[in-house]
Amino acid sequence: MSRTELLETADEAVAGIEDGATILVGGFGLAGMPFDLIDALIRQGAKDLMIVANNAGNGEVGLAALLKAGRVRKVLCSFPRQSDSWVFDELYRAGKVELEVVPQGNLAERMRAAGAGIGAFFCPTAVGTPLAEGKETRMIDGREYVLEYPIKGDYALIAAHRADRLGNLVYRMTARNFGPVMATAGTTTIVQVSEVVDTGTLDPEAVVTPSIYVDRVVQVDARHYTVQGAR
Amino acid sequence: MTITNTTTAGSGTVEHLDRGPLSMGELAAVIAGDIPAGVYVNLGIGQPTRIADHLSAEQGIVLHTENGMLGMGPAAQGDEIDPDLTNAGKVPVTELPGAAYFHHADSFAMMRGGHLDVCVLGAYQVAANGDLANWHTGRSDDIPAVGGAMDLAIGAKSVFIMMTLFAKDGSPKLVPGCTYPLTGVGCVSRVYTDHGVFEVGPDRRQNVSVIATYGISVSALRSRLDVRLAEA
Numbered sequence: 001m002s003r004t005e006l007l008e009t010a011d012e013a014v015a016g017i018e019d020g021a022t023i024l025v026g027g028f029g030l031a032g033m034p035f036d037l038i039d040a041l042i043r044q045g046a047k048d049l050m051i052v053a054n055n056a057g058n059g060e061v062g063l064a065a066l067l068k069a070g071r072v073r074k075v076l077c078s079f080p081r082q083s084d085s086w087v088f089d090e091l092y093r094a095g096k097v098e099l100e101v102v103p104q105g106n107l108a109e110r111m112r113a114a115g116a117g118i119g120a121f122f123c124p125t126a127v128g129t130p131l132a133e134g135k136e137t138r139m140i141d142g143r144e145y146v147l148e149y150p151i152k153g154d155y156a157l158i159a160a161h162r163a164d165r166l167g168n169l170v171y172r173m174t175a176r177n178f179g180p181v182m183a184t185a186g187t188t189t190i191v192q193v194s195e196v197v198d199t200g201t202l203d204p205e206a207v208v209t210p211s212i213y214v215d216r217v218v219q220v221d222a223r224h225y226t227v228q229g230a231r
Numbered sequence: 232m233t234i235t236n237t238t239t240a241g242s243g244t245v246e247h248l249d250r251g252p253l254s255m256g257e258l259a260a261v262i263a264g265d266i267p268a269g270v271y272v273n274l275g276i277g278q279p280t281r282i283a284d285h286l287s288a289e290q291g292i293v294l295h296t297e298n299g300m301l302g303m304g305p306a307a308q309g310d311e312i313d314p315d316l317t318n319a320g321k322v323p324v325t326e327l328p329g330a331a332y333f334h335h336a337d338s339f340a341m342m343r344g345g346h347l348d349v350c351v352l353g354a355y356q357v358a359a360n361g362d363l364a365n366w367h368t369g370r371s372d373d374i375p376a377v378g379g380a381m382d383l384a385i386g387a388k389s390v391f392i393m394m395t396l397f398a399k400d401g402s403p404k405l406v407p408g409c410t411y412p413l414t415g416v417g418c419v420s421r422v423y424t425d426h427g428v429f430e431v432g433p434d435r436r437q438n439v440s441v442i443a444t445y446g447i448s449v450s451a452l453r454s455r456l457d458v459r460l461a462e463a
Contacts, residue, residue, distance in 0.1 A: 028298040028335075029321035031314060054335075058321075081376035082321070092374060101375050104297060105339030105382035112336040124343060125382045128416035130367075173332055174298045175315035180334040208334070224314035227321035 004167025004214045006196065010040035013190050013218040017046045017155055020073075024111065024151075024182040025053040025063055026158035029082070029227045032175035033062040034159040034192045036220040041157070047071045052111070052151055054104065054178060056080035056088035058227050064088070072097055076151070078104035083229030103131060106148055108181050114150035115184025115213070123148045156186025160209065163193040163219075164202045167211035176208065183213040190215060194222040244441045244449055244462040251446040252425040255393075260285040262351060262393060262423050270348035271295055271341075273383055276320035279351040279393045293329075295347055297379040299338045302330030319379065339379070342386030350387035352380060354394045354422075356409045359439050359458040361419040361431040363392065364411035377414070384415030396424035396456075403456050405429060405439070427452060430463070 007013045014037055017023070023041075027033030042065060049072050056075045057064030064087040066072060072091075080088055080099060091097040102110070103125050113121055122145035126132040136147040158179040161172035169191060171179055183189045196219045253261065255278055263285030266272060273295045274280045283305060286292050294303040297319045304325035307313065312323040341347055356364040363384050367375040384390055394404055405422060422429040422439075426447050432438030440463045441449050453460055 029317060031298070031317050031321070079376045079378040081374045089374060093372075099374070101377055103377050103381040104335070104379040105343060105386075108335035108339050124385050127385065129381060129413045131377065131381065171332070173313065173315040173326070174296070174300050174317055176332055176334055177298050178335045181336045226312070226314050226317075226323060230317070230321040 002215075004211050005216045006165060007216055007218045010036040010192065010218050010220060011043060013037060013192070013216045014040045014044050014157070017041060017044060019046055020048045020050075021046060021154040022050040022052065022152070024153035024156040024158075024178075024186050025051055026156070026177065026179045026182050027062065028054050028174065028177040029230070030058050030062060030225045031173075032159050032171070032177050032179055034157045035062050035223050036192050036218070037157045037159075037190060038062050038066050042066055042069045042071065048073045050074045050076065052076045052107070052153060054078055054107065055082060056085055056099070058082060059084045059225065060087065061225055067091055067097065070096075074098035074100065076100045076102060076107075078102055078107050082227065084227055101131065107151070108178065110148055110151040111153075111178070111181045111185040113148075114152040115181065118150060120147055120149045122146065151185065153182065153186040154188065156182040156189040158182050158189070158191050160191050160193045162195045162197055162202065163191065163214070163217045164197050164211075165199045167191075167214035167217055168202055168207045169193070169209035169214060170202060170206060171208055180209045183209045188215045189213055191217050192220045193217060195219065245443040246448055247443065247445045248448060253445045255425070256281060258393060258423055258425055261428070262391060266290065266292060266349055268292070271301070271346065273297065273342070273347055273350040273387065275350060275352045275380070275383065276318070276378070277353055279353060280318060280320060280322070282351060282393070295338075295341065296324075297338055297383070299333050299335060300326070300330060302327045304330075339382050339386075342379070342382050345386070345388060347387045349389045349391060350383045351391045351393050352383060354392045354404065355411045356404050356406050357392050357394070357419050357422050358406055358409045359431070360408075361417040362409050363390070363414045363419050364409040365414045367412045369412050380414050384418040389420045390415075390418050392419055392422045394422070394424055396426040405456055405458055407457050429460075
């Protein structure tokens with residue numbers, strides 16, 4: 001892994017993303033959503049994208065804006081339906097976007113496996129449900145497990161709180177969510193942060209994502225949104 | 232009004248006939264009273280999150296939220312609202328002293344690894360053998376959304392369900408077998424409803440005990456449910 005690039009703009013950070021790419025997009029609802037990277041990706045123009053994320057967009061910002069721009073072929077996620085997922089709902093009902101639903105823990109662990117070089121793993125989640133249909137199963141110590149394969153991204157777009165100039169990352173509260181896992185599973189990991197600090201000023205004991213996983217970093221002003229109608 | 236805690240299995244079914252069914256708030260209080268002290272609990276999304284309002288500090292319960300936190304506090308109000316800090320339903324919440332944050336793979340390892348004592352989930356249907364259906368109605372116009380439900384259902388040591396006993400059309404939601412797509416097989420321990428509290432037998436063989444009823448007798452429940460009900 002080459003050293004992390006520090007870029008001036010989000011547009012530079014998303015340069016080169018190809019049509020048809022698989023992109024892991026961080027965030028749980030809108031917490032940890034890389035808004036600026038997604039806006040830059042919309043300007044960049046890549047289309048026919050396969051998006052891996054927890055949700056399928058909230059409101060009109062972030063992932064929802066990318067969907068609305070018509071750039072997404074398929075969403076692989078755990079929880080598309082939400083009080084404010086109207087952009088996805090409309091596209092899905094019109095047959096304009098594909099959906100694959102994956103249990104949230106499998107989504108996380110399959111990306112973890114991809115980043116950790118694991119070929120596949122047996123998991124007890126979803127045994128006996130429609131989401132395990134057609135999948136290989138095995139009894140281990142009297143319990144049934146389903147064989148699950150890694151999910152790797154051509155790119156990971158995530159938001160962290162702070163980076164140092166080497167690319168070490170720390171996150172903030174539950175905005176951490178999928179970020180550290182996606183950082184390991186993206187061939188090219190692109191991170192937006194609210195602050196870049198001098199190398200040596202992050203506590204090494206507190207670094208959550210070590211720089212080896214991070215390819216590009218851009219500093220942006222933090223934008224915050226909350227999910228409307230959440231309950 | 233005060234709700235007394237339900238009695239435990241073996242000490243007899245308690246019929247509360249001097250009142251109507253529980254409101255969802257009252258049901259949340261009943262469940263809160265039944266959660267053992269000092270355990271790690273996940274309250275899912277929606278109605279079960281109301282249970283948090285009824286937990287006392289003395290119970291020493293630590294709340295887990297799937298989006299990467301232990302030590303979750305009450306919903307955030309006013310200036311406390313921080314978009315980086317939400318619960319699994321994306322509602323802004325607060326952190327308590329001793330809180331810890333972690334990433335999603337760790338959060339779900341806590342469930343599957345058997346570290347979480349109790350989770351409380353909503354349901355479309357629960358079967359007498361403990362099967363749970365709560366993620367998809369199976370209708371062609373429904374957009375399925377599973378979230379963390381399947382991981383919680385098979386991961387938590389005890390899975391409690393909080394639901395109304397009857398759907399809006401009057402059909403029972405405690406059923407001989409789920410007709411909706413399953414979330415988990417034989418995973419439910421207890422079913423808390425507005426009309427009564429039920430315990431699924433440990434052998435998961437269609438053996439449901441009635442712990443308590445609210446505004447209805449056991450015999451009336453027997454006539455409305457297509458499940459074999461034993462008295463506790």
